[in-house]
Amino acid sequence: MEEKRKHQRTEINEPAYVSAGGSVMRCVVRNISPDGAAIDVDNPAFVPAQFRLVMAGGSSTRDCTVIWIREKRIGLAFVAPTDVRAPG
Structure with a gap:
């Protein structure tokens, strides 16, 4: 199978949450890169x-699309983007 990722993924095993429409579900992040993750x-x-996707430790929050x-x-x-700041 051909590798299509731009960045190599880092293997992790961290608890996180799927948050949408007012509901929250637990998940575990298995690997992550600047462009995506597997949960x-x-x-x-x-x-x-x-x-x-909200990391359990509160270290980051990212908007995601299921691939x-x-x-x-x-x-x-x-x-x-990871860090969005207002111009100025």
Whole structure:
């Protein structure tokens, strides 16, 4: 299989949350890069196509789009820059 990622992923095992439309679901981030991540969830059927990924420690929050789902693992692309600041 051809590798399509721009950046290599870093393997991690950190708790996080899928947040969308006022509901929150626990997940575990398995790997991450500047462009995306892979998460494990109990039931992928309840994960919307777009959501906010919130790291449990509060270290970061990223808007995401689901790219693929394989069993309980979901591949994500980050859709917003890490640090957005107002001009000035």
